[in-house]
Amino acid sequence: MHTQQQERPSTLAAVVAGHSPAQADGDASDLSRQLSQAQQQLMQSERLASIGQLAAGVAHEINNPVGYIFSNIGTLERYLADLFRMLAAYEAAEPQIAGTPAGREVAELRESIELGYLKDDIPNLMAETLEGVRRVRKIVQDLKDFSRVDARKDWEWADLHRGLESTLNIVNNELKYKADVVREYGQLPEVQCLAPEINQVFMNLLVNAAHAIEQARGTITIRTGVTDDAQVWVEISDDGCGIPPERLPRIFDPFFTTKPVGQGTGLGLSLSYGIVQKHHGNIEVRSLPGQGSTFRVSLPVRQEGAALS
Ligand SMILES: Nc1ncnc2c1ncn2[C@@H]1O[C@H](COP(=O)(O)OP(=O)(O)OP(=O)(O)O)[C@@H](O)[C@H]1O
Ligand SMILES: [Mg+2]
Incomplete structure (x- = not known):
C-alpha cells in the first residue's frame, strides 16, 4: 500500500508566506499560478457554501407544505377507512333495492367505476403516497442537517x-x-x-x-x-x-x-x-x-x- 501524506500550503496566506523574496523573484510565474489557484479554490468554496445555503433555504420552504401534506394524508386515511365502512354497509343493504330502478343504477355505476378495483387500489395508493411524503420529509431534514444553516456558522x-x-x-x-x-x-x-x-x-x-x-x-x-x-x-x-x-x-x-x-x-x-x-x-x-x-x-x-x- 502506498501512503501519501500531503504537506503543502493550503491557504492563500500560506502560499504567500511560504515564499521568500528571493524565491519569489525566481519563480514569480509559479507564485502567480499558485495565487490564482488559491483564488479559484476560495471561489469554489464560497460557491459550495452558497449552494448549501440555497439548499437549506429551499428545504426550509418545503418543510412546511410537506408537514401538512403528511398530516393530511394521515387524516385522509382515517376518513377513507370510515368511508369504506359506510360503503360496506350500503353494499350489505343493496339486495333490498335489487330490481328497482335505483338498484339497477347502483349496479351499473359500480361496474362502470370498477368499485372492486378501487377498493383494492386506494389503500395501496395511500400507502405509496405516505411513503413518498415520508421520503421527501427525510430528504428535507437531511438537507437541513447537511448544511446546518440554522446552526451558528x-x-x-x-x-x-x-x-x-x-x-x-x-x-x-x-x-x-x-x-x-x-x-x-x-x-x-x-x-x-x-x-x-x-x-x-x-x-x-x-x-x-x-x-x-x-x-x-x-x-x-x-x-x-x-x-x-x-x-x-x-x-x-x-x-x-x-x-x-x-x-x-x-x-x-x-x-x-x-x-x-x-x-x-x-x-x-x-x-x-x-x-x-x-x-x-x-x-x-x-x-x-x-x-x-x-x-x-x-x-x-x-x-x-x-x-x-
Ligand atoms: N477513491 C478514489 N479512487 C480513485 N481515484 C480517486 C479517488 N478519489 C480521488 N481520485 C482521483 O483524484 C482525482 C482528484 O479528485 P478530486 O475529488 O479532487 O477531483 P474530481 O473528483 O476529479 O472532481 P470534483 O471533486 O471537483 O468533482 C480524481 O479525478 C481521481 O483521479
Ligand atoms: Mg471529487
Missing part, C-alpha cells in the same frame, strides 16, 4: 455519524446504483468542528469512491474510531480502480482530475484538504491500483483556543 460539537448519515442520504443517488455501503462505526465522542464543512469532505470522499467503482457494483466501507482521547478518524474505502503510485502526489492539487470534462473539476480533494487542515487534522490515502483506495480523515476532538477565532 461556528465551531460546534457535532456527532460525525450523524453528519455521515445525512451526507449519505444527500449523495444516495450517486451511490445507490454503484455500490453497497457498509458501515463499521466505532464509538465516537462529539467532535468540535465546522459541521457543514466536514460534511462537504465526507461528500467529496463518498462521491469519489462511487466514481472509482468501474465494475458493475462495488462496496464502499465507512469505518470510524478513536486514536486516543484526543483524536478521531473516519475512513472511506472503495474497491474501485485505485490510484497509481505516480498519481498519488497530485490528487490533492487543485484542478487535478482524471475525469472527463464536465464530470470533475478536480477541486474536491483540494478543498477537503483545506477544510481538514483548518481543523488541525489530516487526510491520508492508501491505494492499490485495481483493488481500491482508502481515505482516512483524522480530526482532533477539541480545537484549542486560537483555532476558534
